[in-house]
Amino acid sequence: QVQLQESGPGLVKPSETxxxxxxxxxxxxxxxxxxxxxxxQPPGKGLEYIGYVSYxxxxxxxxxxxxxxxxxxDTSKNQFSLKLSSVTAADTAVYYCATGRxxxxxxxxxxxxxxxx
Amino acid sequence: xxxxxxxxxxxxxxxGERATINCxxxxxxxxxxxxxxxxxWYQQVPGQPPKLLIRWASTRESGVPDRFSGSGxxxxxxxxxxxxxxxxxxxxxxxxxxxxxxxxxxxxxxxIK
Numbered sequence: 687q688v689q690l691q692e693s694g695p696g697l698v699k700p701s702e703t704x705x706x707x708x709x710x711x712x713x714x715x716x717x718x719x720x721x722x723x724x725x726x727q728p729p730g731k732g733l734e735y736i737g738y739v740s741y742x743x744x745x746x747x748x749x750x751x752x753x754x755x756x757x758x759x760d761t762s763k764n765q766f767s768l769k770l771s772s773v774t775a776a777d778t779a780v781y782y783c784a785t786g787r788x789x790x791x792x793x794x795x796x797x798x799x800x801x802x803x
Numbered sequence: 804x805x806x807x808x809x810x811x812x813x814x815x816x817x818x819g820e821r822a823t824i825n826c827x828x829x830x831x832x833x834x835x836x837x838x839x840x841x842x843x844w845y846q847q848v849p850g851q852p853p854k855l856l857i858r859w860a861s862t863r864e865s866g867v868p869d870r871f872s873g874s875g876x877x878x879x880x881x882x883x884x885x886x887x888x889x890x891x892x893x894x895x896x897x898x899x900x901x902x903x904x905x906x907x908x909x910x911x912x913x914x915i916k
Contacts, residue, residue, distance in 0.1 A: 733907040
């Protein structure tokens with residue numbers, strides 16, 4: 687059973703780049719046909735799809751993030767990562783990593799990232 | 804983008820009673836080539852990540868109690884909890900995977916009356 691765990695800074699300053707990593711255990715990020723996704727949830731609000739990366743490195747991003755997002759996979763570390771540039775307070779959220787590009791299962795526990803000076 | 808609208812925003816149901824959650828998409832999520840509805844349902848217990856309950860609008864995931872059922876087609880969908888249990892208190896979300904960007908409904912909070 688694949689398990690996911692997010693890690694990264696819990697506080698990021700406005701205009702800087704948010705960087706998070708998702709470590710995959712119980713499986714390989716290199717499995718053919720698997721997709722690795724980031725989703726976020728502002729405090730007290732609903733879920734927003736950020737994007738996914740495939741085992742081969744192909745990506746799909748939510749256009750609402752206007753080119754600020756990069757998702758990549760590191761097969762040597764069995765991880766995938768999220769970078770979101772030029773952050774503002776509106777990017778404050780719990781960030782989840784998950785498996786899939788249609789439905790999402792399983793999910794990591796999530797990590798809260800606060801954007802504040 | 805496909806907009807997903809859930810109703811009601813919240814509902815309170817007595818233990819053992821039925822809970823019904825509605826989800827409407829701004830365009831059909833029924834793919835004609837395979838006659839499948841590209842829609843899933845999730846349960847989010849407070850403090851936990853969402854958990855996939857149902858995909859293809861009505862296919863329960865392994866281990867999900869059979870009191871949870873999904874129905875509907877095209878643009879109108881329903882999640883039904885046939886006999887509410889205390890552990891079902893959560894926020895429920897629908898999500899379409901018919902087209903990117905993948906989008907979620909705003910959520911329905913289910914509480915005990």
